[in-house]
Amino acid sequence: MRRADIHADQSTFASILNASANLALISLGKQLHAHVIIARFESNIYCGSALLDMYAKCGSFKDSAAIFGSMPERNGISWNAMISAYAKDGDAEATFRSFEEMANPGFRPDHISFLSVLTACSHNERVDEALRYFDTMTQTHGLVPRKEHYASLVDVLCRRGRFAEAEDWMDRMPFEPDVVLGFELMQDPQESGVCKKGGL
Incomplete structure (x- = not known):
């Protein structure tokens, strides 16, 4: 692009940052961040959200928080990216x-927001919070x-030994449990036949 004298816009930078995030290439991400700064797109909400997500997926959570804190405005995407970053970092309280x-600011949590919170609950064995957030959802x-x-x-229930x-909850699901869910229940050596729930 640069050799062809084609100037990247905010959308282009956001797309490339998303690609580097999915590849977890922190070195490429930092190079792109430098170009975003040079192009003066760092305050753009989409570039900022993409930078935040890129650093989080690369495991650089302090950089994610710094980007989020410097954003002049935020949208649902940037909020979800920050919530997800804290969840990935295992920081339940920050999540x-x-x-x-x-x-x-008036943003409504969506399926992604709640999945991040429930993930944080699971990784930190916070059963009561998981049940409360699920009910709130x-x-x-109305999700x-x-x-x-x-x-x-x-x-999270299985992590706390609450297999029954x-x-x-698996019985309440409006769809058939898959192998992964069945495997969770298999972790209880005293349960008999529960593996059938997961189709194993």
Whole structure:
């Protein structure tokens, strides 16, 4: 592009940053970040969100937080990217705090927001919070849980040894549990026959 004297715009930078994020190439991402700064696109909401997501997927969570803090404006994408970054980092408190702060500017959490929060609950074995957020998702926001939301809930219940509750939630799902969900329940050596729930 540069050799052909084609100047990248905000959308181009955002797309390339997303590609480098999916490849987890931090060196390429930092080079792109430098070009974003030179092009004076760092304050652009889409470039900022893409930078945030790129650093998070590369495991550089401090950089993600720094980008988020410097953004002059944010949208649902940038909020979800930050919430997801904290969840990936295993920081449950920061995940919860960002989730609650998201509502202050008037943004409504979506399926992605709740999946990040439930993931943080699962990784930190926060059962009560997981159940509360799952209930908030359905009762307060009217969102229909997807298989990945149920999977996170089943996972945190199994991590805490609450296998009967996990099996009960699998029975409530409006679709057939898959092998992954079945494997979660197999971790209880005292359960008999539960592997059939997952189609194993």
